[in-house]
Ligand code: AMP
């Protein structure tokens with residue numbers, strides 16, 4: 365039995381899918397106006413681990429992840445500029461070119477982190493008709509009103525608006541001393557926004573209400589309904605989506621279809637840096653590419669993220685990333701010596717699955733991996749069990765398992781020469797040789813038993 369924490373009910377629940385053996389899952393994807401940072405990647409790693417855990421339990425998972433290429437404003441509550449237009453001005457390209465460029469960069473990051481591809485990556489701009497149709501249903505059912513700048517969802521018409529975040533409508537109203545313009549309540553949100561007469565948008569469409577573009581939330585309701593039936597099983601995203609984006613998705617699907625969009629709502633906590641927010645202006649925002657430029661293996665970041673629980677904040681430091689990388693390298697080196705997979709270690713497989721099935725306790729699952737490494741059993745059995753575990757860990761351990769490091773003869777000669785230099789206490793020569801060895805992609809560690817050669 366898998367137990368998952370459902371934000372909607374504020375408790376861990378026994379997971380039971382709508383259709384036996386199958387899981388429909390929707391993960392809020394990236395807004396493609398800039399490179400995804402490693403905090404964003406935490407969110408996608410979380411969804412990946414969830415999906416892989418479901419698959420390890422034998423479920424067939426259909427995962428849909430949207431690509432937001434229109435409508436996400438710089439303020440989450442219908443204010444500010446469209447993020448795509450900001451990027452368009454910044455880079456002097458069309459919004460479509462921006463979207464394509466950053467979508468590719470995102471796909472590359474997914475591959476680097478060994479995140480499994482979703483079954484579908486629908487783009488908001490490819491689903492304008494579906495969004496308009498859904499807004500029409502919402503309007504027909506009496507949940508929408510029009511102002512001079514757009515069509516809005518009337519949250520006062522929905523009895524349990526706010527159920528996901530647990531905020532009451534009144535609280536939000538009285539708490540919000542914000543300018544709400546023509547909106548009837550602070551919680552009401554845009555379904556469709558008009559372009560206005562003076563605008564520099566290159567993304568706008570005709571609609572029954574006027575030329576404009578969809579509000580940010582409607583894409584997820586419309587596309588999840590199109591590609592997964594509603595209600596579907598699991599919806600994921602970061603905690604910042606709870607109060608506005610997901611609350612509004614729920615409202616829209618309820619308004620249009622009269623059903624709850626998804627049964628289980630799961631949210632990852634933030635990756636922080638120096639215990640604070642990552643932001644471009646603070647200069648502490650990193651991308652996967654930047655980690656690589658600093659000499660880190662992207663999978664070390666994956667290992668680092670697995671070390672924390674998805675519902676706890678995880679503080680990123682380069683020291684922590686380095687120890688994750690050291691642990692991963694140690695594991696890779698150990699398993700090079702293991703025999704070909706045969707047999708299994710059922711007890712530790714059970715312990716591994718039990719950890720994951722308890723609301724994705726990945727750090728406990730990693731502890732089980734190290735127990736396996738230390739276990740006093742045949743390495744062939746360890747091999748098979750480890751490969752099975754790697755179906756969720758996604759650390760590409762198969763590329764190391766049972767593959768002893770082949771040291772080229774020229775590298776071995778350099779290492780021998782360096783040993784002689786050390787015996788002669790010729791430290792300068794020894795340092796020069798170390799650099800030459802590194803240039804060949806290897807490193808030497810001096811141990812009591814002599815030099816150990818490793819991949820750089
Ligand atoms: P966005 O591209 O802004 O729509 O964000 C993509 C995903 O990343 C969303 O699910 C966010 O909730 C999530 N997210 C944003 N910042 C962080 C962070 N620092 N740590 C973890 N997840 C984040």
Ligand code: ZN
Pocket residue numbers: 391392393430584609
């Ligand atoms: Zn979404």
